[in-house]
Amino acid sequence: MNIAVLIKMVPDTESRLEIVDGKVKEDAFKYMVNPYDEFAVEQAVQFKEKVGGKVTLVCLFSDNPGIDTDLRKMMAIGADEAVVLRQEGYSGDKPSTNSKILAEAVKELNADLVIGGVQGIDYYQGATGPMVAHHLNIPHISGVTKLELNGEKITAKRQIEGGLQIIESALPVLVTAQKDMTKVRFPALKDIMMSKRKSFENRNVNTSKENDVKTIECSLPPARGGGLILDGESPEEKVDKLLEKLKMEAKVL
Amino acid sequence: MNPFHDYYGIPWYAILGLWSLIAVGSHVYQVGFIVKLISLGKDDDRFNSWKQRTKEFLTDWLGQRKVVQDKLAGYAHALIFWGFLMLVSDVIDLGTGGLLAKILGKVYLANIWNLIVDLGYTMAGVGILVALYRRLIVRPEKLKGTSMEGILILFAILGIVLTAFIVEAGNMIGGNTHYNNWEPIGVLFAKQMESINTESLSTIIDASYWIHMILIGLFLIEIPQTKHSHLIGTIPNVMFQDHEPMGTMPPMQTDDNNMAVKTDDLDFDNITLGVNKFTDFTWRQLSDGWACTACARCQDVCPAYKSGKTLNPMQIIMDLKNYGKEHGTSLLSGNTPEENIVERFTPEAIWACTTCYACVEACPVHIEHVPKLMDTRKHLVMEASEFPEELQNLFNNLERNSNPWGLGAHTRAHWAEGLDIKIGEPAEYLFYVGCAGSFDDRNKKVSIATAKLLKEAGVDFSILGEMEVCNGDPARRAGNEFLFQTLAEMNVDAMNSLGTLKVITACPHCFHTIGKEYEKYGGKYEVYHHSQILNELRQKEKIIIKDFEDTVTFHDPCYLGRIGGETEAPRGALGNDIIEMERHGTNSFCCGGGGAQIWMEEDADKRVNEIRAREASKTGADTVAVGCPFCMTMMSDGLKSIGDGKAVKDISEILLENLEVKT
Numbered sequence: 007m008n009i010a011v012l013i014k015m016v017p018d019t020e021s022r023l024e025i026v027d028g029k030v031k032e033d034a035f036k037y038m039v040n041p042y043d044e045f046a047v048e049q050a051v052q053f054k055e056k057v058g059g060k061v062t063l064v065c066l067f068s069d070n071p072g073i074d075t076d077l078r079k080m081m082a083i084g085a086d087e088a089v090v091l092r093q094e095g096y097s098g099d100k101p102s103t104n105s106k107i108l109a110e111a112v113k114e115l116n117a118d119l120v121i122g123g124v125q126g127i128d129y130y131q132g133a134t135g136p137m138v139a140h141h142l143n144i145p146h147i148s149g150v151t152k153l154e155l156n157g158e159k160i161t162a163k164r165q166i167e168g169g170l171q172i173i174e175s176a177l178p179v180l181v182t183a184q185k186d187m188t189k190v191r192f193p194a195l196k197d198i199m200m201s202k203r204k205s206f207e208n209r210n211v212n213t214s215k216e217n218d219v220k221t222i223e224c225s226l227p228p229a230r231g232g233g234l235i236l237d238g239e240s241p242e243e244k245v246d247k248l249l250e251k252l253k254m255e256a257k258v259l
Numbered sequence: 260m261n262p263f264h265d266y267y268g269i270p271w272y273a274i275l276g277l278w279s280l281i282a283v284g285s286h287v288y289q290v291g292f293i294v295k296l297i298s299l300g301k302d303d304d305r306f307n308s309w310k311q312r313t314k315e316f317l318t319d320w321l322g323q324r325k326v327v328q329d330k331l332a333g334y335a336h337a338l339i340f341w342g343f344l345m346l347v348s349d350v351i352d353l354g355t356g357g358l359l360a361k362i363l364g365k366v367y368l369a370n371i372w373n374l375i376v377d378l379g380y381t382m383a384g385v386g387i388l389v390a391l392y393r394r395l396i397v398r399p400e401k402l403k404g405t406s407m408e409g410i411l412i413l414f415a416i417l418g419i420v421l422t423a424f425i426v427e428a429g430n431m432i433g434g435n436t437h438y439n440n441w442e443p444i445g446v447l448f449a450k451q452m453e454s455i456n457t458e459s460l461s462t463i464i465d466a467s468y469w470i471h472m473i474l475i476g477l478f479l480i481e482i483p484q485t486k487h488s489h490l491i492g493t494i495p496n497v498m499f500q501d502h503e504p505m506g507t508m509p510p511m512q513t514d515d516n517n518m519a520v521k522t523d524d525l526d527f528d529n530i531t532l533g534v535n536k537f538t539d540f541t542w543r544q545l546s547d548g549w550a551c552t553a554c555a556r557c558q559d560v561c562p563a564y565k566s567g568k569t570l571n572p573m574q575i576i577m578d579l580k581n582y583g584k585e586h587g588t589s590l591l592s593g594n595t596p597e598e599n600i601v602e603r604f605t606p607e608a609i610w611a612c613t614t615c616y617a618c619v620e621a622c623p624v625h626i627e628h629v630p631k632l633m634d635t636r637k638h639l640v641m642e643a644s645e646f647p648e649e650l651q652n653l654f655n656n657l658e659r660n661s662n663p664w665g666l667g668a669h670t671r672a673h674w675a676e677g678l679d680i681k682i683g684e685p686a687e688y689l690f691y692v693g694c695a696g697s698f699d700d701r702n703k704k705v706s707i708a709t710a711k712l713l714k715e716a717g718v719d720f721s722i723l724g725e726m727e728v729c730n731g732d733p734a735r736r737a738g739n740e741f742l743f744q745t746l747a748e749m750n751v752d753a754m755n756s757l758g759t760l761k762v763i764t765a766c767p768h769c770f771h772t773i774g775k776e777y778e779k780y781g782g783k784y785e786v787y788h789h790s791q792i793l794n795e796l797r798q799k800e801k802i803i804i805k806d807f808e809d810t811v812t813f814h815d816p817c818y819l820g821r822i823g824g825e826t827e828a829p830r831g832a833l834g835n836d837i838i839e840m841e842r843h844g845t846n847s848f849c850c851g852g853g854g855a856q857i858w859m860e861e862d863a864d865k866r867v868n869e870i871r872a873r874e875a876s877k878t879g880a881d882t883v884a885v886g887c888p889f890c891m892t893m894m895s896d897g898l899k900s901i902g903d904g905k906a907v908k909d910i911s912e913i914l915l916e917n918l919e920v921k922t
């Protein structure tokens with residue numbers, strides 16, 4: 007079974023987030039594999055372990071080299087090859103363009119199953135997966151919580167508001183993984199080191215000149231004011247001070 | 260009268276010769292088997308510093324230095340041990356029909372030798388009686404449920420001693436009586452036996468002689484099979500004790516200069532990550548199994564065992580020995596038994612260790628319990644990837660944000676805002692803050708207090724700020740040696756680039772790791788725990804501390820006191836006027852947080868910190884002083900859960916509160 011896994015590199019949630027001139031300052035970011043995509047890798051490897059075949063990671067990213075270690079870790083889980091599409095000026099908020107580039111690379115792999123995370127935790131658009139399916143002209147099932155392989159068919163379970171939906175599809179199909187689709191293993195160090203011997207291809211792709219949406223501005227939520235602790239000898243004194251503040255400063259009384 | 264005559268027409272020496280052949284043969288065969296098993300272990304070059312080793316051997320083995328720390332059992336043992344050393348040559352004399360005494364007589368040494376042997380038997384006899392009193396009458400808790408072996412052997416040795424006196428006495432009587440006053444106890448026996456008629460006397464002496472020889476032979480056969488293997492096993496164990504500072508761990512791979520091979524250059528095809536096979540332990544780790552005397556002192560001081568967890572450090576050592584015994588033939592023929600070491604130790608036991616080193620400290624024969632558990636953790640993490648789930652977060656957090664909480668690495672120096680502290684600049688001292696002091700709200704206050712005191716005293720220091728990463732201790736003690744080394748290399752690069760060689764830290768884990776473990780990774784620094792600096796500043800009156808009204812007890816952190824060897828500075832800094840807990844200094848009891856335990860789940864009914872909190876509570880002090888961020892957390896939580904409202908404060912906080920402000 008030939009499986010392609012779509013990987014998005016997203017900023018670490020604890021990264022320093024700065025906005026300069028309405029744009030997110032990305033050069034201070036540390037990147038990590040989108041956590042939803044980790045479920046996809048694990049699920050793909052489990053299928054491979056069950057029925058044999060090959061798992062190829064397909065990732066679209068800028069020419070920033072600092073992502074190798076994280077991708078290696080995905081390969082240590084059991085993926086066989088990685089294709090990293092390097093695009094100058096890559097931006098994670100352009101699913102229309104990005105899905106087209108990804109689809110072109112995936113097409114070459116003749117995958118029976120394409121699997122990715124339901125959304126990226128950077129812009130939460132949840133669009134790239136379905137759009138890749140569209141470009142590949144194959145069906146798609148999104149936000150899957152449990153995925154089973156039965157011969158030539160795939161059965162997907164989706165948690166929906168107040169219930170469970172079960173979907174069946176013939177292969178090839180594109181599936182996007184919801185949180186906890188499966189438990190992601192922690193690769194052993196030996197596997198991480200051995201993964202350095204696996205094929206890891208960097209491929210330059212053109213910066214698309216097609217029309218796409220444009221982010222006009224980003225802003226941070228307004229900063230919260232600090233609290234205030236009132237000093238006082240007795241509770242009465244503190245309450246008096248509080249009333250004073252509520253009247254004079256907050257003007258709510 | 261002596262027993263050296265024919266028995267049913269067979270000369271005594273023929274009978275004895277046959278018995279010796281069986282007993283000695285069996286003994287040598289079994290010991291050989293054990294030696295071969297131990298030789299299967301990997302190299303560990305401890306064949307150096309002979310002068311120091313000889314001295315240690317004389318004090319620890321011959322002098323029984325650590326054995327006598329447990330008074331009753333210790334001195335009983337020392338008596339038996341010294342007694343046996345003095346009497347052991349008597350076996351040769353008795354086995355050769357008195358030849359040794361004759362030879363010694365020619366050089367005028369027979370008398371003194373007789374006295375030594377007589378005294379030896381007496382000491383052993385007294386020691387045995389004390390030991391029997393302990394086992395049969397005192398019956399300490401830890402001896403309950405143990406096998407009868409100990410008692411049986413004590414009676415057997417008592418038999419050896421008594422029969423020796425009877426044979427000795429027999430030499431003096433029956434025929435022409437001559438009391439040999441160089442054998443005073445023998446004379447006492449002789450006087451008691453005088454009135455017995457010749458025939459009975461002869462039977463008694465013959466019987467005693469043969470009982471004596473049979474018991475010794477049986478003892479020889481038994482020694483390699485039971486805990487009495489310690490008679491031999493302790494010799495290499497004590498002689499080749501660890502000379503590395505306590506608590507340090509070996510790198511994954513070392514080069515010719517004994518420096519760690521850099522993470523980028525590690526040869527993963529040819530290194531074994533951790534231990535899961537008997538033969539992956541070093542020979543010195545294996546020899547521990549046969550040195551163990553089952554005295555259970557390690558068990559008594561183990562926080563995991565005392566809090567009801569699966570781990571018993573003594574059992575780990577027994578497990579190793581029993582595994583070797585059970586799979587010995589298979590191991591010696593080069594096979595790998597189906598059962599592995601992790602299964603034998605059990606993962607629950609392996610993950611319960613706090614690496615407090617109390618077991619190692621307590622062991623009279625230098626057994627190294629903790630390294631075995633760390634070796635198996637390394638296997639479980641780096642080879643097998645089987646470990647408590649919580650550690651996955653720890654590792655991810657350390658990898659991504661170089662701190663255990665996974666908070667943004669760029670916020671590391673936020674605690675220092677507004678304090679006018681140099682960041683990333685050379686200074687006399689580097690204040691290595693550590694993760695807890697940088698990210699944990701409670702412990703940030705300790706960093707602030709420490710910085711304020713240093714500034715008050717005019718100490719020139721800087722911090723690394725965002726260049727600092729975790730020292731790596733949580734990863735290392737959780738078995739992720741590779742991650743530890745990655746972090747260590749980052750810190751060493753940063754610290755070397757700054758060029759500051761004197762380091763202050765408020766965390767004993769940083770203190771230990773940077774001070775004692777970074778050297779192999781290219782970082783050699785003079786590292787001080789903040790209590791050492793604060794103590795010095797106080798003694799030199801660079802900071803003036805008012806007398807404080809609150810009474811204080813001090814909880815020694817394992818990695819400062821027992822492992823770090825520093826118990827005075829915190830007390831000096833606090834002003835010596837502290838109420839001590841029963842267990843303190845190098846005998847302090849762990850808070851339960853070390854060995855990456857603070858990052859793992861602990862069963863609510865098996866909490867180590869509650870045991871220690873109760874000990875602190877018992878002192879009645881107003882404040883529990885700590886010198887470690889993890890002790891801070893564990894002791895605060897522990898006191899809360901036992902319903903004690905005592906304040907837990909770092910040494911620096913107490914000093915800052917009572918600082919006499921310069922005018």
